[in-house]
Amino acid sequence: MTSYTVSIEPIGVDIQCRDDQAVLDACLREGIWLPHACTHGTCGTCKAEILDGEVDFGDASPYALLESERAEGAALICVAKPRSDVTIEGDVDAEEGVDVHPVRDYSGMIESVSDVTPTVRRVIIAVDEPVAFNPGQYVLLRTPSGDERPYSIASTPQDSSRIELHIKLSEGGLCTAGWVFKNLAGGDRVAFSGPYGRFSFRPLREEPMLLLAGGTGLAPMKSMIRHIAETGAEHEVVLYHGVATVEELYDREWFAELDAEHDWFSYRPAVSREEWQGRTGRVPTLLAQDYPKAAGNVAYICGSPSMVADTMKALMNARLFPRNIYREDFFDSADRANGNNVVRSPLIKR
Ligand SMILES: Cc1cc2nc3c(=O)[nH]c(=O)nc-3n(C[C@H](O)[C@H](O)[C@H](O)COP(=O)(O)OP(=O)(O)OC[C@H]3O[C@@H](n4cnc5c(N)ncnc54)[C@H](O)[C@@H]3O)c2cc1C
Ligand code: FES
Structure with missing residues (x-):
């Protein structure tokens, strides 16, 4: 096994990276936080310029890293491995109030x-x-x-x-x-x-939080809500949980109880494919009904790539713009293979 030096510009930091290790992995383990989301060569968030040296491009989706971008010296550093000492241009990503925990x-x-x-x-x-x-x-x-x-x-x-x-x-x-x-x-x-990942609670943002979850996209929302409840952080939170059928509404009692006990939290479960005692419809549709204007909130969306994309659209129609929206797309191997969910706008936070 060989180890190479990776120099990260513009911060001028050198780290060591094994030839079987992705460049991003080596950076994150040193506490150098570079933009990334899926860590599987699917979304394109970690695209960086290789200023000098050679890399093995790894399993980069051709949809996330176009042949022309490769030729111009870009790589997806979540899957690219060094084949010599390399210098990369990285958008080192530190945000006030968000702790960096080395991988x-x-x-x-x-x-x-x-x-x-x-x-x-x-x-x-x-x-x-x-x-x-x-x-x-x-x-x-x-x-x-x-x-x-x-x-x-x-x-x-x-x-x-x-x-x-x-x-x-x-x-x-x-x-x-x-x-x-x-x-x-x-x-x-x-x-x-x-x-x-960069999809995490932003404690310094004081706007009311809209948490928009599809299916198991509930997991990171539950972490944020529990964290706010346990630490006494003062944030107003509205949670939408969208699923197809009632039996998929898990942890319903827990969220309903929290809603009943606290003014800062509101729980809005939504079922799209059957009638039940609560609201019927997809999260983007219900959101559009409840928030004709969403400006003044900060939104966190998590679920399948199609749910995330539709919810983004609903928020933007309601005048909430990308700098106020955080998203986590649950990409899987099928999304990787068909490449229909690469996010091309650098404005959209992941
Ligand atoms: C940042 C992030 C966080 C996530 N968090 C969660 C979470 O909290 N909970 C959760 O449930 N999921 C989450 N996911 C999704 C999860 O990581 C897996 O993708 C999912 O569980 C499927 O994994 P698997 O190995 O079972 O399926 P895979 O083997 O990856 O296959 C997934 C599907 O694609 C099909 N498939 C496989 N290969 C191909 C191919 N070449 N072409 C076409 N189709 C193919 C398979 O038949 C299968 O239907 C997250 C994803 C991301 C990116
Ligand atoms: S983080 Fe590298 S392609 Fe998604």
Whole structure:
């Protein structure tokens, strides 16, 4: 194994990166926070210019990194590995009030695996040592085959002995159908790394928070809401949770109770494909009804790429613009293969 020097401009910092390691991974482990979202070569957020030296471009989606961009010296550093000493131009991303937690490897034991809906499992990992993260961030869970999959953390940094994940079954999926929904059980040892992502609670933003979740996009929202409740941070929060059928509305009692107990929190569950006692419709539709004007709020959207895209549109129609919107797209291997969800606007926060 060879190690190369990666120089990061314009900050002029040199770090070491192994030839089997992605450049972004080496940076994040040194606490150098460069823009990234999916960490799987799918979204294009981590695109950086290679000013000098050679890289192996890795498994970059051709939709996220065009052939012409490659030829001009750009790379997706979440999958690019050094083949010589390299210099990159990186948009080092520090934001006031958002802590930087260097990425680390962690291990733990499965404390429980429970069905919260017919297609969603809550996985609790008792961690060997506390995991430092910002509410909203995610981990890369290592599967028995050695592949990694991103999952948002639903627990809070205050609960340092365990992390909670909400995992939805993907038919034919390697991690879910092939492991989590097949034979993962209490007592199993697991490994993961983290924390990753820029989708996290912004404590210094004082505007009312609109949390817009589809399916297991609820996980990072639960982390943020619990964090606010546990720390007594003063934020007004409205949570929309959109699902197709009532049985998919998990953790409903917990959120309803919190809503009943606190003025700062409002819970708005939404079911799109069947009538029930509550509101029927997709999150973007209900949002448009409730917020003809959304300016003055800060929004966090998380769910499937199509849910995120439609909700973005609804917010922008309601005059809430990208600088006030944070998003996490739950890309999977199918999105990677068909490339229809690359976000091209640098204005959109991830
Ligand atoms: C930042 C982030 C956070 C996430 N957080 C969560 C979370 O908290 N909870 C959650 O449930 N999910 C989350 N996801 C999604 C999750 O990481 C996985 O993508 C999902 O669980 C599927 O993993 P899998 O290995 O089971 O499926 P995969 O093996 O990755 O396959 C997914 C689907 O694509 C199909 N497929 C595989 N390869 C191809 C191909 N080449 N062409 C076409 N189709 C293909 C499969 O048949 C399957 O239907 C997150 C994703 C991201 C990017
Ligand atoms: S973070 Fe590199 S392509 Fe998404």
